[in-house]
Amino acid sequence: MAEREYAYYSGCSLEGTAVEYDMSMKLVLEALDVNLKEPEDWSCCGSTPAHTVDHVLAAALAARNLSIIEKMGTDTVTVPCPSCLSAFKRAHLGMAGDASFKDQVNDLIDEPYNGGVISKSTLQIMYEDIGLEEVAKKVTHALPDLVVAPYYGCILTRPPEIAQFDDPENPVSMDKILEAVGVKVSSFVFKLECCGAAFGVPKRDMVNRLTAKVLSMALDSGANCIAVACPLCQQNLDLRQSQVNALMGTNYNIPILYFSQIVGLTYGLTPKELGIDKLIVSADDLIRSRITVEELAQNKAAAEAEEKARKAKQKEDKTKTEET
C-alpha cells in the first residue's frame, strides 16, 4: 500500500495530560503506513477560551498554525483533539466564507493564511482515508473481555456545517473502527452527551453530575469500559471518577481508554508503549484477557468441539434412557 502523509498537529493536551493519546495514535498510524510530519514551532490553537474574547482573535491563534502547515506543502493536517480541530475548522471556514474576516485575521498574524489546508480528525482519516478494511488487516490480537461504549463527545461531529464528518446525532465511525478490529461495542445512547469537561476546574459540582450520567449510561448499555477520542473527555471521565464517586456516593470503576489504545492493543502493541499505565482508572484487569487471534480461533474451535461432544453425549444418554 502506498504510504500516506499528513501534517500532524498534536496540540497542548497531548504534550501533557493526554500523552498516552499521542503515543498510541502515532503507533497505530505508523502501523497503518501513515507518515506524520509535525509542524515546526506550532502554538496553542486557542481552544474555547479565545472564543469568549473575540472571534477574530480566536481565528488568528488557530490560523498561525494553519499558515505554518500551509508552508509545509502538505494539504491535509490531521488533529487528534476535537477542540483543536474545531478551532482550525472554524478559522478556515470563517476565512473562506468572508473576505473581510479573512483580512482581519491575517492582520493579526505574521504570515497570512491563504486557505490551503484541510483539517481532519485522526478518527476521520482512519475511517475515510485509510478505511475499515486496511484497519482490520493489521489485527493480530483479540480482547475477548472488552465491551466498549464508544463516546464521541460533543463537538467531534457537530455542528455538521463545521465538522463535516459522520452523523451529527448518531455517529458510527468509532463504533465501526472498533468492530473492525474485533472489539465488542455496546449500543450507547449517550455517545454525544456533553460531559462538561471544559468547566472541570471552575464548576466542579456541575461537571461531576454530568460526568456521572455518562458513566451510568455506559454501564446501563452493558459496557465495561469507555472509548474516547477527546483528551478533555478522557481526563474528565477518568481523573474525576473519584470525585464523582465522592459526590454521588457511587463506586464507578470504569476504565476510559483512547480508541487508539484499544486499536493498538489489537495490533499487538504492548500496554506500556500505548500508555495504558497512564490511565488513572486501571484497565489492566480488562486487557489481561488479551490473546492472539490464533488462540482465539483455537479457543473457539475447542469450545465448539466441546459443545458438540456435550450434545452428542446428551443424545446418547437420551437413547440409553429410552432403551431402559
Added chain:
Amino acid sequence: MDVINLTKSTDWNFIEEVSKESGQNPSLCYQCGNCTAGCPYTNYFDFPVSQIMRLLQSGQKDTILSSKAIWLCATCETCTTRCPCEIDVANVMDTLRIIARRENKVSEKDIKLFYDTFLASMKQHGRLFEVGTLMAYNLKSGHFFADAELGPKVMEKGKIHFFPNNIKGRDKVAKIFTRFQEKAKKHG
C-alpha cells in the same frame, strides 16, 4: 420570568449588534424549545437557552448580559444541531459572552478567570502550560486547593511538566494578542 415592558426596555441596537456579530437572525426563532430540550446544562442555567433567544428577540440586553446561562454554556453544539430554523444558537451564546466580556458584565467570574488564565499562559509560552495555569487560577480565584487531591494522581503517572514548554515563536503568539488589543482600543 418577570413581566417585561417591551415599549420601554427593548434595545434595538443590541438586537442589531448580536445579529451582526453572530451572523444569525434571532427573529427566525419560533420558540419551539428544541434547543432547551437537548441542552445538557439547562438545569444549571438561570434562563434556558430558548428563553435567552426570546429575551434577545425582545432586546433585553441587561438581563441577558448579566445571566449565568451565557457563561455556563459549554458550546456543546446540541442546540445548533437541532434548531429547525437553522439558527446557530451556540454561536449566538458565544457572541453574547463576548459582548458581556466587552461590557464588563460577567456574572460567572470564576469561569472568566479560568479562561483568562489559560490565555495568559498561552500568550506567555505559546502553548498551554497546564500546571502553571491551574496554579495561577487557584491563586487568583482564592480556591487554593481546587482539585488539589487530583494532583498526586496525575503526578504519579508522570504526566505533569513542572516547566513550561516555551516555543521559539512565542513572541509571535504574544504579538497576536497585542495587535488584537491595539485594534480593540482603536475601535473604542
